[in-house]
Every structure is written in C-alpha cells, then in structure tokens.
Amino acid sequence: MAIYWTKINKIVEETAEIKTFYVDVPEGFTWENGAHTHLALKGFNEGETPNKSLVRHMSICTLPEENAVGITTRIKEQCSEFKAILNTLSVGDEVALFKIHSNVPLKRDNKNIYLLSSGVGIATFRPVVLTYLQNQQDVPRVHALNVDSSGQYLFTDVFTADADKNFTVQYVNSRTDYYAEVHKLAGDANGLYYVVGSxxxxxxxxxxxxxxxxxxxxxxxxxxxxxxxxxxxxxxxx
Ligand SMILES: Cc1cc2nc3c(=O)[nH]c(=O)nc-3n(C[C@H](O)[C@H](O)[C@H](O)COP(=O)(O)OP(=O)(O)OC[C@H]3O[C@@H](n4cnc5c(N)ncnc54)[C@H](O)[C@@H]3O)c2cc1C
Incomplete structure (x- = not known):
C-alpha cells in the first residue's frame, strides 16, 4: 500500500469549529470527484501495528485541477486525540494520505441528482458539484440540500444556484425543515439520492x-x- 507523506500548504478557518486543510498533491496521488482517503498523522505507522487513533477517513473536497487535496473537518473543544493533534498543525507540517476510493462520483445516467448532507458532509459534494457545473452532460438537474444547525453554511461560493445549469441549492438550519424538504424531493421516481452524514x-x-x-x-x-x-x-x- 502506497503511503503519501505531504505538507499542509494552507489552512482555512471556515467557522469557529470547522477548518479546511489544503495539502500538496503528492506525486502519483490521483482521485476523482466524490472521493475519500485516509488522513494520518505523524507516528501512525511507527509501532508494530498502525495506530488507528492517528488515522481517520476524510473526503477530498477539491478536484485535482485545484492543485491541492482539501480536507474539511469539524474540531470541537472536546475532541478526539486525532482532532486535537490536527488542530495544532500549521502550514509546512507533514501528514500522510493513503487509500483513495470514490463511492459518490457524479453519475451521468440521465437522472436528476439530489445531494443530501448534514454539516461538514457537504464537503464531500463540493467536487461533485464542481464537476457538474463544468459539464452537465447526461445529468438533467442537480439539487443540493444541506442542514447545519449552526446556520454557518459552508462553501456558499460553489453552492450557488445557477438557473442556466439547472443547479439549485437549499441550506436549512433545523432537522424539521430538512426532513420536510426531503419529503418533497422524494417524489422523483427516477432521481438519484446521494446522502452523506452520520x-x-x-x-x-x-x-x-x-x-x-x-x-x-x-x-x-x-x-x-x-x-x-x-x-x-x-x-x-x-
Ligand atoms: C467515507 C468517509 C468520509 C468521511 N469524510 C469526512 C470528512 O470529510 N470530514 C470529517 O470531519 N469527517 C469525515 N468522516 C468521518 C471521520 O472519519 C471521523 O469519524 C469524524 O470526523 C469523527 O472523528 P473524531 O476523531 O472527531 O471522532 P471519534 O474519535 O470518531 O469520536 C466521535 C465523537 O466523540 C467525541 N469524542 C471523541 N473523543 C473524545 C474525547 N477524548 N473527549 C471528548 N469527546 C470526544 C467527539 O465529539 C467526536 O466527534 C468520514 C468518514 C467516512 C467513512
């Protein structure tokens, strides 16, 4: 298994609790929209067996042409050892990436796509939406619905309705409003419903x-x- 050590090149504080870490794209590391990888911290492979408390699955919120692997995560005050260490890292520090897989790429099956997410789950869909906005071939329509109780919505620059491209977006701040919307969206007998969250x-x-x-x-x-x-x-x- 290839382990790609790479450096953090930018950290964006999206909200008080959410950060996006942009790391250099290691040579030979490729991915497609809707992918996730393993993000590992220094020391994870120094013992006889890998230290799982220093590894987490993370979605890649960027596309390769953005020249960075972006990872968005919530770090609460009371957090795991992994998040506590991640929170201390700065530009130039090293992390490792390994195993890439895409479960939720944009499907060009001539079906409407509904992207349903909670909180930072929307990060998984950012590259999916960018891929759709670049080329709408064989996808009639995309609608994104995100629920975030903080009301501090992520990636609003990308998740902006575009009537010419049949792209619509809705952010809500309560589960009640969210499920009322899902109820309405569920009427599409041919639609594809992508869901990301806990x-x-x-x-x-x-x-x-x-x-x-x-x-x-x-x-x-x-x-x-x-x-x-x-x-x-x-x-x-x-
Ligand atoms: C395919 C896939 C993609 C994913 N993509 C992302 C992504 O893009 N971004 C992302 O953030 N996550 C993503 N996840 C989830 C991620 O792997 C972690 O499970 C998640 O971020 C929680 O990790 P954690 O270290 O905070 O919590 P865990 O250690 O898993 O613990 C769960 C919760 O318990 C609490 N907790 C844990 N330890 C302590 C402690 N010592 N003190 C107090 N409270 C504690 C925290 O509130 C934490 O949220 C993805 C998972 C999968 C399977």
Missing part, C-alpha cells in the same frame, strides 16, 4: 426516502459496496 442521519434519510417510494437502487451512500446492505437491513457477510 450513520444515524443515513438511517433517518433512507427510512424517509423509502417510505416515499424511493428504492434502494436510487440511494447512493458514501460507503463501500460491502457495507451498504447494513443500511437496508440486510445481513452483511464479511
């Missing part, structure tokens, strides 16, 4: 979508194929 958020969305006639095949989750069945009440064999 497992609890995924379960709630899947239940609501399926109660409204959306099928399992229409729901796209940021999970490996072998774990998806769990979210649909299926037995999963490892």
């Amino acid at each position: 497992d609890e958020f995924l379960h709630e969305n899947i239940a609501l979508l399926m109660d409204n006639g959306v099928t399992r095949e229409q729901i796209v989750l940021d999970k490996r194929e072998r774990f998806i069945g769990r979210f649909f009440g299926e037995e999963v064999t490892m």
Whole structure:
C-alpha cells in the first residue's frame, strides 16, 4: 500500500469549529470527484501495528485541477486525540494520505441528482458539484440540500444556484425543515439520492426516502459496496 507523506500548504478557518486543510498533491496521488482517503498523522505507522487513533477517513473536497487535496473537518473543544493533534498543525507540517476510493462520483445516467448532507458532509459534494457545473452532460438537474444547525453554511461560493445549469441549492438550519424538504424531493421516481452524514442521519434519510417510494437502487451512500446492505437491513457477510 502506497503511503503519501505531504505538507499542509494552507489552512482555512471556515467557522469557529470547522477548518479546511489544503495539502500538496503528492506525486502519483490521483482521485476523482466524490472521493475519500485516509488522513494520518505523524507516528501512525511507527509501532508494530498502525495506530488507528492517528488515522481517520476524510473526503477530498477539491478536484485535482485545484492543485491541492482539501480536507474539511469539524474540531470541537472536546475532541478526539486525532482532532486535537490536527488542530495544532500549521502550514509546512507533514501528514500522510493513503487509500483513495470514490463511492459518490457524479453519475451521468440521465437522472436528476439530489445531494443530501448534514454539516461538514457537504464537503464531500463540493467536487461533485464542481464537476457538474463544468459539464452537465447526461445529468438533467442537480439539487443540493444541506442542514447545519449552526446556520454557518459552508462553501456558499460553489453552492450557488445557477438557473442556466439547472443547479439549485437549499441550506436549512433545523432537522424539521430538512426532513420536510426531503419529503418533497422524494417524489422523483427516477432521481438519484446521494446522502452523506452520520450513520444515524443515513438511517433517518433512507427510512424517509423509502417510505416515499424511493428504492434502494436510487440511494447512493458514501460507503463501500460491502457495507451498504447494513443500511437496508440486510445481513452483511464479511
Ligand atoms: C467515507 C468517509 C468520509 C468521511 N469524510 C469526512 C470528512 O470529510 N470530514 C470529517 O470531519 N469527517 C469525515 N468522516 C468521518 C471521520 O472519519 C471521523 O469519524 C469524524 O470526523 C469523527 O472523528 P473524531 O476523531 O472527531 O471522532 P471519534 O474519535 O470518531 O469520536 C466521535 C465523537 O466523540 C467525541 N469524542 C471523541 N473523543 C473524545 C474525547 N477524548 N473527549 C471528548 N469527546 C470526544 C467527539 O465529539 C467526536 O466527534 C468520514 C468518514 C467516512 C467513512
């Protein structure tokens, strides 16, 4: 397995609790929209076995042409060891990236796409939206819905409605408003519903979508194929 050590080249404070870390693109590191990677901190591979407390899955919120791997994360005051260390890092410090996989790329299947996210989950969709805005071929429409109780919405420069490109956006600050909107969106018998957030958020969305006639095949989750069945009440064999 290739481990790519690289340097932080910019840190943006999106809100008091949310930061985006931009790191140099290591040579040979490539990805497509909707990808995630493992972000690891110094020391993670120094023992006999990898120290998992120094590694987290993170979505890549940039496209390769932006010349940086962007990672957006929430760091609360009470946080894990991983986030506490990450919070002390500065430009020039090293982190490692390894294993890249894209579960939620833009699907050009002539179906409307609904991007449903909670909080920093919207970061996963930023490169998906950029890809769509660059080229709308075989995607009739994209609608993004994000719920963030802080009301401090992320990436509003990219998530801006564009009527010419059939791109619409809605940010809401309560789960009640969010689920009322999902209820309305669920009426599209051919649409694809991408959902990103905590497992609890995924379960709630899947239940609501399926109660409204959306099928399992229409729901796209940021999970490996072998774990998806769990979210649909299926037995999963490892
Ligand atoms: C495919 C995929 C993509 C992902 N993309 C992203 C992404 O882009 N951005 C992102 O932020 N996350 C992403 N995640 C989730 C990420 O991997 C972490 O699980 C998440 O960020 C929480 O990590 P953590 O270290 O804060 O919490 P964990 O250690 O997993 O703990 C969960 C929660 O417990 C609390 N907690 C933990 N330790 C302490 C402590 N010592 N004291 C007090 N409270 C504590 C914190 O509130 C924390 O949020 C992704 C996950 C997957 C599977």
